[in-house]
Amino acid sequence: MPIRRNCEAADCSFFIIDKNYQLVSFKIEAQNNLDSFLLKTPSIGDFAVEIITQKYRKNFQGLLIRCFSGYSFSIAQRFAIENTREQLLQVVFTPLVKAGVADQVLCTLVNDNDHSGSVKMLGEYSHLTSHELRAPITNILSLSTLSNYPQLESFEVAKINQLLGDINLQAVKLDGIIKMLNAMMHKQEHETVFTEMNEKADTNHIVLVDDDIITNRLHQMLIRKHYNEKKIALFNEPEIALGYIKEHQPDLILLDLHMPEIDGWKFLQMMEEHEVFIDVIIVSSSIDPRERLRAKSFMCVKDFYVKPLTSEKVKQLLED
Template sequence: MRPSLKIALIYIFIGGTWVAFSSLYLDVFMEWFQLENSNYLEAVKAVLFVIVSGLIMYGLIERSFRLEKKIRDQYLEIFETSPIPMFILDREDLKIKVCNQIAKSKFDLTDYGQDGPIISHQFNSWDSKEDEMIKAGVRVRIPGKEIEDRKGNVKQVDIYSVPFFFKESEKVMVMMVDNTRIHQILEDKERLNRDLQFQNERLKKFSFINSHNIRSPLANIIGIINLMGDGNKPDKDIVQMLKLSSERLDKEIRNMNELLQEQEMNPNMEANKNTQEAQTILFVDDDKVQHMINKRILLGVQSDLDLHFFANPMDALEWLENNCADILLLDINMPEMNGWEFLDRLKTLEKQPVVKMLSSSIDPNDEIKSQKYEMVTGFLTKPLNKDRVMELLEL
């Protein structure tokens, strides 16, 4: 039952009961109090009714406010602890008034507040029409916007805005759903489809050359050789036919060789090679045998990788203070400093690489513990293999 309806029914019940009871027993009350005029009794009855009904109304409304505050506090807790970056903006100028914890940690919003930044300034691409839609109080979804996080990485996000009232003024709730990984997967799939189509075309050409263009002169050569094997003396025409068939076969073999080398001419593959820069990978592991194994596996998959190996975690931290790495493969159990202590120190650095835990441990608690660190994106078990490396390098 709605609170407003509940309050109204209670008020009607109490008021109706009071009026009915006092009217039915009016003569009895007058006799008790020895009153000759009922006006005094009616006045007292009215005053008592107002007092009692006022107290009841106060209690019910106060209870309703407490319930509303409890619900509001629960929503604020959800807002603060949500894993999705969320912002509360002014409808008038779209300035950020409040943001949740994940938004503060991911984006550079240290100066948000009364004179904080306007939401559209956070994005690399923003249309004034989108500003107008949000200001108009329309629920909108704006897909495919680019925004830089604290580390300078460009994220592709979908924006959702919901108008609402907050602290007696019109606000807008803005949520950012990070679809960077989804967009990357889609782009990889499109690139893979283009490469597969190219390979299929090459295979069709290869199959046609093999089954028709090569087979035909080869059949002629075999037939001529069979004639010569029967004791027939080859004349000039047969020799000429043999020569032409040999030249034709040689030409088709050259065509096939060119086709096999055509992969270098694929514009899609060439573009992929040009866009993939050499990745810098850092290993922190006290086992130097693992250094040798991992080096051979990685360079066997991609020869232009920039690899750095450290047996001492302190040396790795010192290197990271002045250099950048794309991926950090980190062991857990090391004598000078374990992996967890290394991650705690890594938090203090300005630029943090993507971390993959690489350990011989199969304890599920280690993997659970690694998930508490934001920079850790995977847990790998030794030894590495080619498939894991290709997945690591996103090839």
């Protein structure tokens, strides 16, 4: 199990607990000073709750039960250890899911005095996913159910606009949380500078390649709102798009990255193999800096835009 190997390589203690609350694997690091937390030295097959000191047993058991329901937790517990300064121990509960069900629980214990950075990040990540992330998602699900808004049956424009505004507000919150999670996992990097686009009299013929038909149509509507004269071809199948591009030689390609079968990376490789030298703008939901850096390795890629496209981005793209 990769998680187990990672834990074994890390400088921390851990327990893997099955549905019967028995230990199936564990590792104890001496420097973690767990004497105040553990009642005895554990053995495979022990009931996890019974090895925990009575003082912390009830709380541990409650969190373990909830973790088997699919929740993640990170708690900090301070211990007064004899002949040492006060110790802060981080206890992290993570469900290990198999076939959509929490099959085991990974309980990681780390002395936060020595590992504050990584453990705090894990705790913050767990809190954001379990609490902050779920709130706007549930709100969006509720708002998108029109049956909750009987007053909209008359299709009043003002009411519909209000509903769309509410949905947008929750989506903005959700997007902000996702960006926070991504920033926690990646160090801040300098903005990747792409090469300038090929010199052309105008960008009149644009090809959109995205497996999401709705996204293609939304981007088409946005471009035509400001540039109605543009010729725009939509493709949700990359292979067909490449055939069209080879034959018609458009001025610009807007390309999604994460598509089934032929993803954006493979599509760029196919363009190079067929010696198709047309400017490409990546338009992706990804905010992973590694993907932005990878995109820069393709000479035809001139920029990387994060979805959704906006009027400002479209003007910058087609006017600058």
